[in-house]
Amino acid sequence: MTKNKINIGTRSSKLAMWQAHKVKGALEQNFPEAEVEIITIKTKGDAVLDVALSKIGDKGLFTREIEIALLDGRIDVAVHSLKDLPTTLPDKLTLGGVLPRGEVRDVLVSRDGRSLKELNSEDKIGTSSLRRQAQLLHFNPELKVVDIRGNVNTRLRKMKEGYCDAMVMAGAGYIRLGLESEVTEFLEPEVMLPAVSQGAVAMEIRENDPEMSEIIDSITDSNTFLTTAAERTFLKTIEGGCQVPVACYSEVSGDQIKLTGLVAAVDGSKLLKESVTCNIESANAEAAALAEKLLSMGGREILKTIR
Numbered sequence: 001m002t003k004n005k006i007n008i009g010t011r012s013s014k015l016a017m018w019q020a021h022k023v024k025g026a027l028e029q030n031f032p033e034a035e036v037e038i039i040t041i042k043t044k045g046d047a048v049l050d051v052a053l054s055k056i057g058d059k060g061l062f063t064r065e066i067e068i069a070l071l072d073g074r075i076d077v078a079v080h081s082l083k084d085l086p087t088t089l090p091d092k093l094t095l096g097g098v099l100p101r102g103e104v105r106d107v108l109v110s111r112d113g114r115s116l117k118e119l120n121s122e123d124k125i126g127t128s129s130l131r132r133q134a135q136l137l138h139f140n141p142e143l144k145v146v147d148i149r150g151n152v153n154t155r156l157r158k159m160k161e162g163y164c165d166a167m168v169m170a171g172a173g174y175i176r177l178g179l180e181s182e183v184t185e186f187l188e189p190e191v192m193l194p195a196v197s198q199g200a201v202a203m204e205i206r207e208n209d210p211e212m213s214e215i216i217d218s219i220t221d222s223n224t225f226l227t228t229a230a231e232r233t234f235l236k237t238i239e240g241g242c243q244v245p246v247a248c249y250s251e252v253s254g255d256q257i258k259l260t261g262l263v264a265a266v267d268g269s270k271l272l273k274e275s276v277t278c279n280i281e282s283a284n285a286e287a288a289a290l291a292e293k294l295l296s297m298g299g300r301e302i303l304k305t306i307r
């Protein structure tokens with residue numbers, strides 16, 4: 001390795017900074033001679049806080065400005081939550097690798113400590129994710145779902161002030177911010193199938209940068225790379241971003257991978273869910289086939305009413 005300076009680009013939120021520091025730590029451990037710097041960049045998603053995410057509906061909302069810095073050479077690697085990274089990357093950029101996946105499940109945080117099954121028609125549940133909304137309403141059609149925006153701390157404050165009675169967010173966010181004690185309940189994938197790539201940290205690089213490619217490869221977790229690639233293939237085949245009620249989750253055991261995919265109506269009235277287990281070598285092909293299967297089972301009609 002000849003590179004003596006590595007610039008990491010990231011958003012400035014606490015969660016993004018935690019992730020960038022995790023990458024910095026891994027780089028410093030493997031390349032002690034390199035100087036690693038974190039450069040913070042503001043994205044459109046940070047600027048527009050008063051509009052529901054599902055209404056902005058913009059792919060790359062939290063990533064585009066960082067990618068421009070990467071193309072310009074101001075940074076060498078962009079660190080994002082993989083979940084926020086569109087399945088098709090801009091020209092000349094590529095997903096260099098991923099850190100070992102953290103907590104994949106969503107969590108319920110309620111004001112008075114009641115669990116999901118104890119909530120009722122009087123309760124308002126905050127989420128800005130159509131995927132979570134659909135699964136919450138499928139679990140209990142009586143619940144009232146309200147839109148909530150802002151980072152984890154802002155949302156906690158809003159809930160405590162009475163804006164809602166409970167909310168569902170990614171467990172990884174709570175754990176990374178040291179707020180695990182606020183979690184009421186970890187929701188199992190059977191109840192709340194996580195978003196594609198949830199809990200994984202992405203490292204995006206320039207396509208024509210073999211040196212960074214090798215560096216990022218050396219800190220990449222191959223199991224996470226494999227599972228998230230399959231999940232992203234599912235999402236790409238469905239043609240869904242993070243703003244459609246679609247989910248895919250995969251688990252590896254030995255040389256087998258189990259993929260579960262979901263397409264649901266926003267009001268939870270219809271929910272299609274299918275699983276397939278196959279050899280890890282055919283993970284991507286099977287993920288695409290699973291998406292096609294859900295589309296032809298009625299998923300296409302469901303998604304048409306949303307778009």
Ligand SMILES: NCc1[nH]cc(CCC(=O)O)c1CC(=O)O
Nearest residue numbers: 081083169170172173198199200
């Ligand atoms: N969409 C926002 C976002 N992007 C990444 C995370 C948390 C970390 C992760 O899920 O990987 C969150 C918060 C949330 O969904 O609650």
